[in-house]
Amino acid sequence: MKADVPRVVADIVPIHSLVSMVMDGLSEPQLLIPQNVSPHDYSMRPSEAKALQEASLVVYLGHDMTPWLEPLFETIAASADALDLSEVKGVLKLPYRDGPIFDDHTDHDEYEEETHADHEEKGHDEYEEETHADHEEESNDASAFEWAGVFSVDDSSHTWLMQKVGGEYADPTMRLVLLPTDSLNEETMHALEEIAETLITGESCTVIEDGESMAPSAEGSCFELHVGNGDDSKFIINTSGLSGLTAYAQHVPTEFERDQHYIKNSVGIDIDPVAQKGVDGHDHHHHGESDPHMWLDPDNAVIWLNVIASRLGRIDPTNADRYTANAKSAIQQIKYTTHKIEDQLASIQGNRFIVYHDAYHYFEKRFGVTAAGSISLGDASKPSPKRLRQLKNLFEDGQINCVLSEPQYSSKLIDSVFAGYKPYIGSVDPVGIDLKLGPALYSELLENIAFDIAQCVNH
Known part of the structure; x- marks a missing residue:
């Protein structure tokens, strides 16, 4: 590292790649959370705490991704400049999707109108009876430990x-x-x-x-x-x-x-x-207001690159022009990748699939593909028995025959739950745990996700 270049820490792999693009040719950021672990519940090692302590800038995805990180900006990382990408102006923020089955409708008002219409059609007593039964079953499924x-x-x-x-x-x-x-x-x-x-x-x-x-x-x-x-x-x-x-x-x-x-x-x-x-059943500690998997919309990444370059230029004015030029070049690369994926996925729009955990909402919305549901919540917590029963029902009509696991988690749950339906079980990685760290990782990650989804639904 050059003496005049700031020390930068990035929380997760995709963000590390974006920061690497901006710092290319000058230095490399340090990755805080190792590639092969979930960021939702992570306990730092002493070396990682030391990196935060010595950092000039920490680039991270906010409380909803790493709730344990923000308090450290008041203690061991108090001297670092913190850049919360989730709060950058203009970035698309989507809510978590409730339940194991995803509604095709993404507009909240339209959803409320449909719910209200269902309520009127069934009648108040019948609606309350069903709601009470669902609540009772959910309560029985809830675990006593988090x-x-x-x-x-x-x-x-x-x-x-x-x-x-x-x-x-x-x-x-x-x-x-x-x-x-x-x-x-x-x-x-x-x-x-x-x-x-x-x-x-x-x-x-x-x-x-x-x-x-x-x-x-x-x-x-x-x-x-x-x-x-x-x-x-x-x-x-x-x-x-x-x-x-x-x-x-x-x-x-x-x-x-x-x-x-x-x-x-x-x-x-x-x-x-x-x-x-x-x-599952105690997701209030993990389930924030917004789905934090924002990096899977490349339009968000484009916004972030400019903000990262601006923040680094403020900390290190000597290299400000280099950061700006690197960001501009990276944006062109991401736009090229985006158009490539749009063409690749155009033919499978309308084909639905099951994912291991609800991490792909941004990717789906940006590229027009649709997950029918997820085995786990967005924080990858353990699914309840009721959730698994609801997912099995999706296979009854034979319209879905693709389930995507993730390399970070054991596929034994998927194998046992869906054994009777014999779906094609593929694998997709939303983070890039096996990819080489660096500027090229982000585009490679998006391309791999597109390929894995297309391969699964076309099987």
Whole structure:
């Protein structure tokens, strides 16, 4: 890096690529969140925290994509200039789509008119009866925990940490179920969920105060953590003789992270989960006002490139002309890619498909393709049984025979849910986890998505 070029951090892979375009020939931004993990629930490593601490500029997609990041601009990244791309003027922002089945109508007023008409046609009593039944079924599907994780524990004790963020704790108490295991994988985490639900909703949940210890039994234990009066609360886990733990928490642990990771070994080293998952039914912590997958509309990227160049030029006026020229060149490349994809997808408009999680709304709207529904929510949390039943109904008429998984997530759920219908199961990557980082990644990402969708629906 040249001495006069600012240090820049970008939160996720596609944004890193856009910043790389603007900085091309001068320097490279640092990627905050690794390519192979979900940005929705991520625990930073010390090296990544150090990058934020040293950054002149942090370019990110806002609270709806990484809710854990913004509080850090008041602490470890306080000296950095923060550029929230989701708040840039002129950028298209779409709402999350509700439910597993996507309505073809995108206009909110038209949707409300249709709902009102249905209400009138059915009659008030019948409508309320159905609504109550749906609500009751959703309540039965809801999980008692918001997050689950599997950890390798090769130390005799570990510390679970809860911190105040913005001057207060996310909650003064949190139930935490710990189940010892020797099988450190995602399948084990899912297999033990029923036991975890029983424990976390039961009456035998031991209260653990700040500074106290807890020892999970072989059958699993529930602990109710009570924070103290200080800014940090610590709870010691006795892991002597254990090789692994599955943890199920009432809240996502990163909600309690200010500047420290939520679990550490006895010498203070951060311990990352082998696998982790947010849980459907408690999406209020993840589901923001807007769908954050805005990079999948290239028109948004064009707007961002100019804004990134302008912000960098303000920080580094010596190279302002270079940033502007790079942005102009990148915009031409993206426009070329956009026209290429428009031609490629023109023949499949009207053919619908199922996606793993609701990440493609922007791409669909921009290029005129239509997903019929998603297995998971936009934050990739676990789908409820009711959601899966509704999706199966889409295959009854035989009009849909394409399901797109994602390389970040196991395809076993898709294989088991849709086994009886034998759809073509493809794969699509909305982030670019296997692509080479750099200026070329963004266009390559869009082209790959277009190819994967076309291949799936044409199969």
